[in-house]
Amino acid sequence: MTSSTNQQILLKTRPVEEPKESDFALVETPIPEPGEGEVLNRTIYLSLDPYMRGRMSDRESYAAPVELGSVMVGGTVSQVLKSNHPQFSAGDFVLGYDGWQAYGVSKGETLRKLDPNQAPISYALSVTGMPGMTAYFALLNVGQPKAGETVVVSAASGAVGSIVGQIAKIKGCRAVGVAGSDAKCDYAVKELGFDACINRKTQELSFALKDACPNGIDVYFDNTAGPILEAVLQQINLGARIPLVGLISQYNAENPPPGPNLMPLLIKRALIKGFLVVDYQNRQAEFLNDVSQWLREGKLKYKEDIVEGLENASDAFIGLLQGKNFGKLIVKVSDDPTQ
Amino acid sequence: MTSSTNQQILLKTRPVEEPKESDFALVETPIPEPGEGEVLNRTIYLSLDPYMRGRMSDRESYAAPVELGSVMVGGTVSQVLKSNHPQFSAGDFVLGYDGWQAYGVSKGETLRKLDPNQAPISYALSVTGMPGMTAYFALLNVGQPKAGETVVVSAASGAVGSIVGQIAKIKGCRAVGVAGSDAKCDYAVKELGFDACINRKTQELSFALKDACPNGIDVYFDNTAGPILEAVLQQINLGARIPLVGLISQYNAENPPPGPNLMPLLIKRALIKGFLVVDYQNRQAEFLNDVSQWLREGKLKYKEDIVEGLENASDAFIGLLQGKNFGKLIVKVSDDPTQ
Numbered sequence: 001m002t003s004s005t006n007q008q009i010l011l012k013t014r015p016v017e018e019p020k021e022s023d024f025a026l027v028e029t030p031i032p033e034p035g036e037g038e039v040l041n042r043t044i045y046l047s048l049d050p051y052m053r054g055r056m057s058d059r060e061s062y063a064a065p066v067e068l069g070s071v072m073v074g075g076t077v078s079q080v081l082k083s084n085h086p087q088f089s090a091g092d093f094v095l096g097y098d099g100w101q102a103y104g105v106s107k108g109e110t111l112r113k114l115d116p117n118q119a120p121i122s123y124a125l126s127v128t129g130m131p132g133m134t135a136y137f138a139l140l141n142v143g144q145p146k147a148g149e150t151v152v153v154s155a156a157s158g159a160v161g162s163i164v165g166q167i168a169k170i171k172g173c174r175a176v177g178v179a180g181s182d183a184k185c186d187y188a189v190k191e192l193g194f195d196a197c198i199n200r201k202t203q204e205l206s207f208a209l210k211d212a213c214p215n216g217i218d219v220y221f222d223n224t225a226g227p228i229l230e231a232v233l234q235q236i237n238l239g240a241r242i243p244l245v246g247l248i249s250q251y252n253a254e255n256p257p258p259g260p261n262l263m264p265l266l267i268k269r270a271l272i273k274g275f276l277v278v279d280y281q282n283r284q285a286e287f288l289n290d291v292s293q294w295l296r297e298g299k300l301k302y303k304e305d306i307v308e309g310l311e312n313a314s315d316a317f318i319g320l321l322q323g324k325n326f327g328k329l330i331v332k333v334s335d336d337p338t339q
Numbered sequence: 340m341t342s343s344t345n346q347q348i349l350l351k352t353r354p355v356e357e358p359k360e361s362d363f364a365l366v367e368t369p370i371p372e373p374g375e376g377e378v379l380n381r382t383i384y385l386s387l388d389p390y391m392r393g394r395m396s397d398r399e400s401y402a403a404p405v406e407l408g409s410v411m412v413g414g415t416v417s418q419v420l421k422s423n424h425p426q427f428s429a430g431d432f433v434l435g436y437d438g439w440q441a442y443g444v445s446k447g448e449t450l451r452k453l454d455p456n457q458a459p460i461s462y463a464l465s466v467t468g469m470p471g472m473t474a475y476f477a478l479l480n481v482g483q484p485k486a487g488e489t490v491v492v493s494a495a496s497g498a499v500g501s502i503v504g505q506i507a508k509i510k511g512c513r514a515v516g517v518a519g520s521d522a523k524c525d526y527a528v529k530e531l532g533f534d535a536c537i538n539r540k541t542q543e544l545s546f547a548l549k550d551a552c553p554n555g556i557d558v559y560f561d562n563t564a565g566p567i568l569e570a571v572l573q574q575i576n577l578g579a580r581i582p583l584v585g586l587i588s589q590y591n592a593e594n595p596p597p598g599p600n601l602m603p604l605l606i607k608r609a610l611i612k613g614f615l616v617v618d619y620q621n622r623q624a625e626f627l628n629d630v631s632q633w634l635r636e637g638k639l640k641y642k643e644d645i646v647e648g649l650e651n652a653s654d655a656f657i658g659l660l661q662g663k664n665f666g667k668l669i670v671k672v673s674d675d676p677t678q
Contacts, residue, residue: 062606225601244605258597262564265613266583267401272611274604 006031007310009100011066015056017252018321023056024072024314032105034084039111041078041096041104046310046331047125048074048317049159053251062276072100072313075130077114077121079337088113093338095124100313102333116338119295126159126328127302128291130277134245135163136287138275139221140171142243147172149218150237152209154228155248156197157184157303159328164221165194166300173219176212178205178228180323187326192301205231222272224249230260240270252321303327345370346649348439350405354395356591357660362395363411363653371444373423378450380417380435380443385649385670386464387413387656388498389562392590401615411439411652414469416453416460418676427452432677434463439652441672455677458634465498465667466641467630469616473584474502475626477614478560479510481582486511488557489576491548493567494587495536496523496642498667503560504533505639512558515551517544517567519662526665531640544570561611563588569599579609591660642666 005028012025034040055073058065066073076098080088085108088094094111098104114121119128126132145151151168155161156177165175165188177188177197185197196212198205209217209231216237222229226249229242236242250257265272280287294300305327307316313331320329344367351364373379394412397404405412415437419427424447427433433450437443453460458467465471484490490507494500495516504514504527516527516536524536535551537544548556548570555576561568565588568581575581589596604611619626633639644666646655652670659668 060606229601244601247602247605250600250602256600256602258599259601260598261589261595262568262583262598262611262613263586263589263595265611266586266615267399267613269613269615269618271613272601272604274601274606274608274610276605276608279608 004031005029007102008071009310009313010069011056011072012068014058014065014068015053015252017254019053019056019252019314019318021314021318026311031103034082034105037085037108038105039080039085039088039094039108040082041076041094041098041106041111042081043076043078043098043102043104043310043333044093044336045077045122045125046074046100046313046333047076047130048313048320048329048331049131050246050248050251050320052317053321062278073097074099075125076104076333077124078104083108093121095129100310102310118292121336121338122304122306122330123302125330126304127163127295127300128288131159131328132163132291133280133284133287134275134277135160135167135221136291137277137280137283138243138245139164139167139219141280142273142275143219143221143241145171145173145219148174150174150176150213150215151219151221152176152178152213152217152232153221153223154178155223155246155323156188156194157192157326158223160245161221161223162188162192162303162327163300166192166294168219169193170294170299174213174215176209184326187303191303200228206234209235219243221245225259226250226257233260233262233264236264236268236270238268238270240268242270242272243275244272245275248321305329307331309333343370344368346441347410348649348652349408350395350411351407353397353404353407354392354591356593358392358395358591358653358657360653360657365650370442373421373444376424376447377444378419378424378427378433378447379421380415380433380437380445380450381420382415382417382437382441382443382649382672383432383675384416384461384464385413385439385652385672386415386468387652387659387668387670388470389585389587389590389659391656392660401617412436413438414464415443415672416463417443422447432460434468439649441649457631460675460677461643461645461669462641464669465643466502466634466639467627470498470667471502471630472619472623472626473614473616474499474506474560475630476616476619476622477582477584478503478506478558480619481612481614482558482560482580484510484512484558487513489513489515489552489554490558490560491515491517491552491556491571492560492562493517494562494585494662495527495533496531496665497562499584500560500562501527501531501642501666502639505531505633507558508532509633509638513552513554515548520665523665526642530642539567545573548574558582560584564598565589565596572599572601572603575603575607575609577607577609579607581609581611582614583611584614587660644668646670648672
């Protein structure tokens with residue numbers, strides 16, 4: 001601990017449409033002291049994820065909004081500095097939810113200890129963490145892909161989508177991505193092993209989907225909603241399954257835009273089902289078991305997009321909603337002693 | 340058989356938006372002769388159902404469109420006049436699919452014999468037929484209502500909706516209807532035992548749903564899509580189920596209108612699933628068993644809206660899409676000897 005002050009990013013005003021730098025305030029505060037059963041952590045990595053846009057807004061959602069003047073929430077990988085909890089000692093690496101700040105105090109029960117010899121500690125924010133669990137359970141439990149079927153995923157090079165396509169391949173499916181640039185598509189096909197990837201900015205979606213999915217679409221893993229969902233619905237097969245996992249395309253919208261016409265669901269007896277990873281917290285072991293094995297076997301590759309410095313978090317987050325990141329977006333808040 | 344000519348209603352032109360009388364042609368043709376394994380029937384009752392609008396159109400759907408110049412399709416209850424099939428004899432009453440005509444020839448395998456002592460023969464077009472099966476399987480298999488939950492159904496006094504609400508009550512749920520007039524709502528509440536019914540033409544849907552569903556909505560049986568689905572989505576509970584059974588609100592639309600914003604599905608981890616009764620044909624026995632018992636016990640009531648004369652079928656069908664019928668719409672094509 002070289003510094004004696006904490007840095008925090010507070011939510012200053014609720015964003016209207018796209019968040020702006022001025023919606024956030026970087027402040028310095030004293031480093032807090034841990035109470036009984038609590039742990040003081042130094043943040044190493046902060047995860048930035050699209051769901052955070054929902055927390056900035058006071059519309060009804062599945063979680064309470066961040067209060068104005070409070071620290072923005074977020075998943076963190078940290079090193080323990082002081083522990084008043086029997087399960088943690090100074091020097092331990094932990095996954096927690098300390099938010100957009102350099103130091104945080106958490107109840108010990110909310111932390112998970114990380115073993116830096118098993119996987120890079122930052123992976124706990126992505127492939128072995130929340131995005132990985134989202135990909136795994138929404139695809140396997142709602143999507144229920146069967147070998148030989150075609151799985152389409154939007155935001156295909158992102159934190160969740162990149163894992164979805166690779167699990168689809170592991171399960172013997174044809175994996176087709178939709179992404180926002182040629183570089184992202186190249187990465188999905190050449191590095192991750194997707195069968196095809198559509199650049200939604202340069203290709204006409206309907207034609208491109210027909211080309212990429214000659215046998216129709218059985219599972220659409222929807223991270224975005226909007227025009228991709230609309231185009232996909234025209235090409236779903238009988239009994240198709242659509243886990244609705246995110247609506248990135250509309251997170252900045254002040255008024256919720258209309259959705260797709262639902263006639264194809266009736267014609268094809270298909271389903272759309274909303275998914276939130278919190279419902280699967282008690283099944284983490286099953287997920288970690290499979291994913292660790294796939295990582296060891298080299299069947300699962302992963303890309304991180306690491307931004308240096310907490311002061312750049314808000315700018316990086318604004319870019320995330322515009323699709324500017326390439327791989328899982330993470331802010332490196334302080335040195336990672338495991339590297 | 341007093342007449343020697345058949346009367347048929349043909350599809351003359353494909354309707355644009357609302358069907359018009361001039362889209363149909365009433366013609367006289369010779370009464371056909373049954374071939375080997377076939378049966379000649381005199382139509383007593385012809386069923387009119389919203390799905391027929393889809394068959395008039397050549398857009399992609401779950402069934403081929405009726406060809407121009409052909410007899411409009413439809414379920415019929417008839418009396419056998421001549422039979423070349425060992426299972427049927429002259430005088431038998433049968434459920435078939437002879438369409439909008441006074442006499443039809445069918446393969447014996449496609450007919451179901453009806454026992455006029457068990458229930459009025461016309462019920463085979465409604466409560467013990469396709470609309471009844473639709474209500475039963477879409478509610479119980481997709482909706483999966485549990486005692487104490489709230490079930491909302493649109494087109495609540497119609498052929499399907501009226502059964503949905505009564506089955507919901509049998510299963511111990513709160514049943515709330517949405518219908519198009521005070522008379523229909525009174526009928527749903529006072530005759531069928533719904534807990535509440537909203538007149539969508541005079542009441543503000545969101546407020547009325549809040550009033551009628553103080554514990555939120557667990558199952559929405561959707562016959563209509565459109566604004567009712569949109570309002571319901573704002574009030575669904577965690578894990579809500581929405582069988583999408585019809586989209587009456589848009590059957591006349593030339594271009595499919597947008598659907599509802601799907602954010603509530605994500606927030607509430609809810610599902611919308613398309614349903615077609617054809618997928619349940621092999622489970623008819625299970626359905627008939629339950630429904631016959633409920634009819635005997637007086638737990639299931641049923642209302643028919645009977646229009647006299649085949650020549651009035653097209654006008655009655657146009658009214659059906661405008662919600663003018665009150666109860667299951669049936670055309671009485673010729674005398675019912677069981678009455």
